[in-house]
Amino acid sequence: MNNKFFNIGSKVKNLGALIVLFVMLMVLSIVSPVFLTVSNIRNVIVQVAVIAVIAEGTTFVCLTGGIDLSVGAVLGVAGVLAAGVMRNTGNTTLAVLTCLGVAVLFGICSGVLIAYGNVAPFVSTLGLMSIARGIAFIYTHGKPISNFPDSFRFMGAGDIGGVPVMIYIVIVSYAIMYIVQQKTPFGRITYAIGSNEEATRLTGIDTKKYKVIIYTVAGFLTGIASLMYVGRINSGHPNSGTGYELDAIAAVVIGGTSLSGGKGSVLGTIVGALIMGVIKNGLNLLNVDTYYQNVVIGTVIILAVLFDRNSKNTNK
């Protein structure tokens, strides 16, 4: 029935993105013989895993019509502080908690500034991005902190049954976030706030509180991503994560979530992240220069947004 289609279409708008991903996979497998191997596909997922997890949080934030530019810097500062704790105390649990705690703290700050301070999301998170990056450099004096025991590296470099832990994390976290978004009151409220915050507030929902929670969840996911990152390269770098916030937003946009809020889902985001990963990986395998990759990804983002706006207008 016409209406059912539009309803599905409005929440899970990744139909076009999925087609793009599919065809890309097929074309690349023809042109590059090493592309469609188990180990390469595994590489692709591992390579996008960090961005994919960050992008989950960014999806939530974008669904409310907000944006979070601080995630890359938070990944960095949470990572180096955790690395420092690891080096100084040798206590893995403490280090992991530090990483998550720092990331969550930045998330809370974003949320409070945006919801209660009424500072626009772009501005709040831009400011926090600078602060986070600055703290990372101050703490490390610009030098990386490296070499960790396997227990700390588990989330980034470990594997269970031959499959990298990062892949499990991506699958499990996406499954959880999908259910949260579609089936829980919290998820429903996220969509509602993005669609019409005032009307939602007038049904008796504390929208400010929920906005803080949303940014905090995004912070938590960034903390997880940070642990994955530090584990993978075995080094806490003050520079890490530079530019990751834009990659996350790109994944979200390509996946079909609207930046004005209310429409989209994490399913689209993982497809968007995979598309970016496949482009980078495929062009790498074909020995195409990095800068061409950037041009392609930028173009895909623009086309994805145009497509999104177009399908909104087809209602008339």
Add this chain to the structure above:
Amino acid sequence: MQKQNAMSEQLLKRKAVSDSVIKKARPVLEMRNISKTFPGVKALTKVSLTVLPGEIHSIVGENGAGKSTLMKILAGVYSKDSGEIVLNGKTVTIDSPQTAIDLGIGTVYQNLDLIPSLSVAENIYMNQFPRKSLLIDRNILHKNAEEILKLLDCRISPAATVDSLSVADQQMVAIARVLSRNISILILDEPTSSLSPVETQKLFENVRRLRTLGVATLFISHHMDEIFDIAEHVTVLCDGKLVGDWPVSELNKNSLVKAMVGHEVREMFPKIESKIGGEVFRVEHISVGKYVHDISFNLRKGEIVGLGGLVGAGRSWLVKSLFGAVPGRSGDIFIEGKKVTISHPRNAKKLGIGFVPEDRHNEGLISGMSIEENIGMCNLKSIVSHGIIVSKRENELAEKVVNEMDVKASSAKQLVENLSGGNQQKIVLGKWFENHPRIMIFDEPTKGIDVGAKSEILRKIGNLAASGIGVLLISSELPELMGVSDRIIVISLGYKTGEFKRTDFDAAKIMLAATSKE
């Protein structure tokens, strides 16, 4: 450049045309067999409309009847699926709003579409500024603007900024803007909903003046009295089909309403019998900034208290502050005798208060979501189990509300933005009823809704009161207020200026209190 200036000059140069000439003329507009379908809804089925030059022609019908759609097709906003439009004997294609205005069809919408920060003259001549080489010639701009405003007997200064004007004056500017384009057809969409009686009369004077200049006016309205006051001819639509068209002289109120709804609406403003109990709600010395000053009143179980007054008197601020939706309230609130704290709608909801806001689109409904999602948002507690929203429960709840409120929708999964205004309002009401509130606040619940749906909604509100709920009702339509309320409290400029029991209802006295400046 010269051509632009000439256009408005042409209009001003038109000489008055006598009635007899108008009546014998060929129709200026014919819409023949227009059909239009939107996803899930057949908005218009072979509708035809004939308008004579200069005629004052009213389009009426229930919400969802298709009047707005028909006018928007004429205005170039929508495209018709089939049928033809004939302007002055020539078939035309109107594919964009620009085309419409170039063909001489000007539209003034309810939301006016003016730019508040710019001046009156700039708004009137937007898109066709008189130029002196590359720059705007402000002298000619102001002079031309003055002339057009004079035509409308309007004394606003062309240099005034639009946001400093009253709604009625802004509407004049909007009309002036379309007049500057040398139109032969003026479309007015619900022009009087925000106007006082005096302002409405002024508008009608202008419409009559335009008539003598040969400009036909098409207006969409729900107000029976106004139609009989101003219109010469009426076209009635029902459910997207043409019921018929008649000269107004051949109709009376009852026959018109019957044509609109297809049946007789016995009572426009039904009063449902209700037993009034003890006090359920009391407010003392409520003040909100500069909008509300020291208002106290109470509300009893089963009672409907109407809040009367002029538009802008502060009633919305009052009720919103009682619901916790706006900050800065001082004073005390008591529910069933106990003092309560309400600082956020969340508190109000928990205490059993429900609120139907005036602005349906921006405050009443979440437009991107479906019927069942909107109802679900207000009733999360009852559809959630173990932290998950149970789709079945959500759907069942929505079906229940849709049935109880008689909502015309294809399914509970339909997006609310695709429903007609009346049906949308029923959802806004219905979603609160499931909360079993003790107190319900309604802010202009029947605004912008057709007669048939109006009485349905008022009936539902009456039933609500009869079940023991205390109702606060804001309405700017005095007959409506007097028809359903048990008591009327009058607010003027933020002060309480009168309180009337049902047995003492007197339209003149209430009006006096509403306009009192004490």
Add this chain to the structure above:
Amino acid sequence: MKKIVMVSMILTLISGLVFAKGWGNKSSKTKKNSSSLVFGYAVQDLGNQYWVKAADGVKAQCKAKGITCMVMNANTDPATELSNVENMIEKKVNAILLSPWDSDSGATAVKAANKAGIPVFVLDIGVTSGDYVSLIISDNKKGGEMAGEYMASLLPSGAEVAHITCQLGYVQPALRGTGFTEAATAAGLKIVAKQPADSQRAMGMDVMQNLLQAHPDIAGVFCENDEMALGAVEAVAAAGKEGKISIIGFDGNDDAAKAVQNGRLAADVAQQPYQMGVMGVDAACDYLQGKPVEKTTFVPVKLIKK
């Protein structure tokens, strides 16, 4: 209808690029008659002129030897660096050349290559662990010695000189310092101060100012990199002692070369990144042909004077 148009546009764009490159690769493959070797060069940052020259050297030498060369830019991100190396492993390259962002994260990439059994040649920087065949790096110690000898030739015996170092703990620049200290002391110069300026131009300027205060009779300064040297130049000029103090830098970047030309720097020890790239490819070829390769292959440095 419009949906289809959009999707097709995206697909056309991507397919176009992929096919263009893909067919390009295929045709070049059929041209080769000899055993087609493939080398991968994972470089830390092609936004830096130094690395661009290194990459040019790698590409040129590969072309000369008929080897296919894949250059992948990490864009200063260690994670991208690791991904690049993984992709090279996937392509089963014959050798991996690596210029890591830092020696710790580089170790992770090296270990990944070790696991796949692909030989690794590290170009500059160095790694703190992991098995590599050879580290191709400027002969930093020799360069330091050259600087010390040249400075001694400019100054009278017993003259006071200062030594500005990079961050404490950086191994390669420290070798430059060691070389300088040995040669200068042996030639009779007195090193009166040794301070770090963390490779930064601004900090170099600050440190130099402080040194001038503490030791007003300084006749020469050796800086372990060009940025600090250029900072020292400004400090000297600001103190009005231009032309009276001989400053020598290390790296060979363009700004420093210009400074030597107009006399603001007495000399500059230039690294030769292009040469490093060439030598990296040579070392890899030698290894694959079974010839012996040194654990550390030194790239000669040049002393640039006016």
